[in-house]
Amino acid sequence: MPVPSAPAAPLPRAEFPPGTEACDHCTGRCCRYFALPIETPESHRQFDFMRWYLLHGNCSIFVEDDAWFLTVHGDCEHLLPDHRCGIYETRPDICRGYSNESCEYDGDGRHDRLFECSEQIAEYAEAVLPPRERPANPPALLPVLH
Numbered sequence: 001m002p003v004p005s006a007p008a009a010p011l012p013r014a015e016f017p018p019g020t021e022a023c024d025h026c027t028g029r030c031c032r033y034f035a036l037p038i039e040t041p042e043s044h045r046q047f048d049f050m051r052w053y054l055l056h057g058n059c060s061i062f063v064e065d066d067a068w069f070l071t072v073h074g075d076c077e078h079l080l081p082d083h084r085c086g087i088y089e090t091r092p093d094i095c096r097g098y099s100n101e102s103c104e105y106d107g108d109g110r111h112d113r114l115f116e117c118s119e120q121i122a123e124y125a126e127a128v129l130p131p132r133e134r135p136a137n138p139p140a141l142l143p144v145l146h
Contacts, residue, residue: 013106022105028083029104031076035062035069044132047125054118061121062111 011025038061041047050061050070058073078086085091115121 022100022103023084026083026100026105028075028079030098031079031083031085033071033073035071038068038070040066040068041125044125044129047121047129050115050121051118051125054115054121061115063113064111066112 010027013022016022016025038050039046041050053059053070054061060071060073062069062071076085078091080086085095113124115124
């Protein structure tokens with residue numbers, strides 16, 4: 001199931017009225033997910049873990065500048081209906097360090113690679129990794145007793 005994307009920016013930055021900034025026109029894009037860096041997968045086992053993440057829904061994996069990230073989609077519990085922060089004065093440090101001058105307000109949301117479902121990551125793994133090794137002597141099937 002594809003993850004819903006944030007609505008497009010309603011007003012280009014060049015058209016902001018004087019004295020306003022991105023947050024004054026935003027739909028809270030930065031408050032609707034978080035992304036964590038993950039190891040670059042190099043084996044079928046590592047890709048299988050990523051497949052497992054995606055099977056849980058409301059997440060995606062993206063690659064940007066050769067760095068891999070797990071994105072968890074979900075609104076911050078303090079995002080207000082007007083897309084403002086309900087705890088602005090006491091917001092976490094990670095939010096305080098975020099700049100709206102280089103945020104995704106008007107970004108296109110494109111990444112070098114984006115995986116939104118387990119099948120996509122499995123197909124990618126099969127394309128970039130050597131075939132999985134199979135046992136040289138598979139175990140014999142046991143007879144079925146009636």
